[in-house]
Amino acid sequence: MDANGYVTFLLIGVLLVLIDGQILYRGGLGYLRKVYPPDSARSVMQLVTVLFHLVVLGVLALISTLDVATGMAIRDLVVRWGVVLLALAAAHGLTMAILVNLRNRRREETLEDEIAADHTGPGPQDASVYPVTDRETGSGRSSYPA
Numbered sequence: 276m277d278a279n280g281y282v283t284f285l286l287i288g289v290l291l292v293l294i295d296g297q298i299l300y301r302g303g304l305g306y307l308r309k310v311y312p313p314d315s316a317r318s319v320m321q322l323v324t325v326l327f328h329l330v331v332l333g334v335l336a337l338i339s340t341l342d343v344a345t346g347m348a349i350r351d352l353v354v355r356w357g358v359v360l361l362a363l364a365a366a367h368g369l370t371m372a373i374l375v376n377l378r379n380r381r382r383e384e385t386l387e388d389e390i391a392a393d394h395t396g397p398g399p400q401d402a403s404v405y406p407v408t409d410r411e412t413g414s415g416r417s418s419y420p421a
Contacts, residue, residue, distance in 0.1 A: 310381040
C-alpha cells in the first residue's frame, strides 16, 4: 500500500471509530440514565466511550501495519477492511456488554438499598401489641380465649 492509500485507510478507519463511538455514547447514555442520576450517567458513559476509542484506535493502528499478500491489491484492501470491521464489531459488542453489566450492577445496588431501607423502619418486632379487653367495652374480661 502506498503512502496515500495508507493515510486514506487510517482516515476512513478513524472516521468509522468516531461514528461508532458516538452511537455508543448516545445510546448508552439513555440506557444508563435509567439507573444513574443524569450527571453520573454522563460521567460513566464518557469513561466507557474513551476506553472504547483508545482500544479500537490502537487495534486500527496495528491492523494498518499488517502485510496482507493475496496477490491482488484490491483483495489486500478488502481483507484489511474485513479485519477492521470485525474488530470494530467485537469492540462494540464488548462495550455493550460492559454497559449491560454496569446497569445490572447498579439495579442490584438500588434494590439492595431499598430492601435495607424497608428493614430499618419499624417492623412487627418493634410494635407493641396489647389484647383488647372487655374493660374497654365494660365487662373487664379479655376478649381473647385463655
